[in-house]
Amino acid sequence: MSEAVRESVLEVNLSNLAHNFNYLKSKVKNGIKMLCVVKANSYGSDAIAIAKKLHDLGADYLAVAYAPEGKLLRENGITLPILVLHPQPVNFDLVIDFNLEPSLYSSRVLQEFIRVATKRQKTNYPVHIKFNSGLNRIGFWEQDVDHIAEKLAASKAVHVVSILSHLAASEDHNEREFTLRQIDSFTISANQLIQKLGYQPILHQSNTSGILNYPEAHFDMVRTGIGLYGYGNEARYDKDLKPIASLKSVISQLHKLEPGESVGYNRAFKAKDYMTSATIPLGHADGINRIYGKGRGFVYIHGEKAPIIGNVCMDMIMVDVTHIDCQEGDEVVVFDEHTSASKLAEHAGTISYELITAISPRVKRVVIS
Template identity: 60%
Template sequence: MPKARETVLEIDLNALEHNYRYLRSKVDQSVKFMAVVKAYGYGSDVVGIAKKLVDLGADYLAVAYTSEGITLRKAGIELPILVLHPQSYNFEDLIENCLEPSLYSEYVLREFIATAEKLKQKNYPVHLKFNTGLNRLGFSETETDMVRDYLKGTESIKAATFFSHLAASEDWKEREFTLMQIHTFKRIALKLFDELGYRPLLHICNTSGLINYPEAAFDMVRSGIGLYGFGNEALEDSKLKPIGTLKTIISQIHKIEKGETVGYNRAFKAMKPTKTATLPIGHADGINRQYGNGRAGVIVNGSYAPIIGNVCMDMLMIDITGIDCEEGDEVIIFGGPQHATKFAEKGNTISYELITGISQRVKRVIVEN
């Protein structure tokens, strides 16, 4: 790959393909695959990611909000798109763009039916979400009769899927809880199958679910973080390839004398003569203050260089004492030799937060060899 000449997030579509094929291999080929591309494709490039996933054979895409789905439609993506957290204000736009809503409460179900009837829809595909223990969104088991009555009381919508979300599928200590969720979901679905007279598709497995509980794949699995190269534990991380590498360059090098300070609030004080470099990336780009003051570091010409002082809005400083480098040289924040999970842990957070938090002002570069 060419050396960076500015701050860029390189997105490797070959790594995406590797991850998709690995995850796909975990379940039977008859099981459909829903690729989650919310939050700009987990902080990458949603259109480039979505088009590659279409080429790879994904059956569904999923986004969080209606606006994200509209972006994909405007880019020419025709695959079915599930909107995981739609708001009633956007229902007309959702229908006009042939997006498919997750309906998770009586209010949302009632409002969507009203909108679908107003727009003279018939059998519009919807996805009914059931809460089996995550306690975030979803109908409770006690509300299944109500859901049935709404579905049977209108021709404007038809359930395409029933689904739920596992709370701790990556944690083997919570295996009993996860199995309880799966059992509850199956019980709800079987009851509704009998009463509705038709069988929507079922899905409950997220990335860790399809890896650890492939027997619960049902008709479809959903994968988000796994597609981007993170498996929620070290063994699975080793089998996946992170798609993103965040790079920047050295803007300026300083020689700091003993006793001098660096950055806001003079947070770093040199205990000996020190060579520092200033990089054009900061907390406005997603590298937050929690990584400063030696907690995390970057890679300069193969060597680790700790971040010193407080991270600034548009810049951060690193200690390059003893490292052979010069102004204009490439610096790797995460990716390649520095796994994003390890970088995130140094800031007491998780890879999800790190990669989805990279600002949209950082240039995205698609790489596919």
């Protein structure tokens, strides 16, 4: 159990992480590998603690967005294979220094990594080839297969350990036809490249919603990010997952307001009647962005909802507690396992990903195991 909260903290529950990992693993057949995405400080939580727990749970791979994230994991004793999803050529020496595995997604990136690996006298260095099957962010096209194969055949510096792509709308049942086309496109590209390579790399395309909705896209390995952290992108799956992060704070001060008095910058809120406001030490510098101001966001105090009033400040928010029996120093819950970040984010017109990954490093992390 967590101790009484006396300041703003983000509690990270490793038991809930284990529950989510095991639930998602139960959705794939035996033998299919589990790649766990720990980019962005494990979606705003604690990448080191999460990675260590995932190792103990039996994860096969980890993934980060950028090489410095992988470097941090290695420096803290993480030995699992680490895929770098969006490596930048400036960091290719760092990739090799810390035994990271780059996803190569364009001719420029492929050729540059081969050059660096050759210069470093590497042989069969593990790399991953990414195809664009319709998301149109990064990735090779189907027609690039011959070019990829030619560059790989001309060098012994690298060895393809996986071929991957990314689904664009696997949580949207209205886009099922598009998703199935993505799966077909990836299958064609991967098989063409495998034929030219003469060996069988790991294939993976499914994200969390792909795991849950498209078993035909599980291939040899699946990738889970948001699902590990307790969100399934659909209400029917959210009930089976447990959010691992709880953002809590305290009431710093209570204010009694008279009709016409204003709260915060630009007098963005004006009391219409006698009321009580509470000031909480969290603001947009902590990840509670300005979109949550003016009633679009809320917190919970003693289980009751308190809307955010006025503009969100850099270090503080003010909430309406007129209807709540509370005192200075009382605990405030922004989101937790029971009051989902999804609801708060949706109410403000955004998504849980943005809210949970925005929690800044100055909010103390407390790991609950």
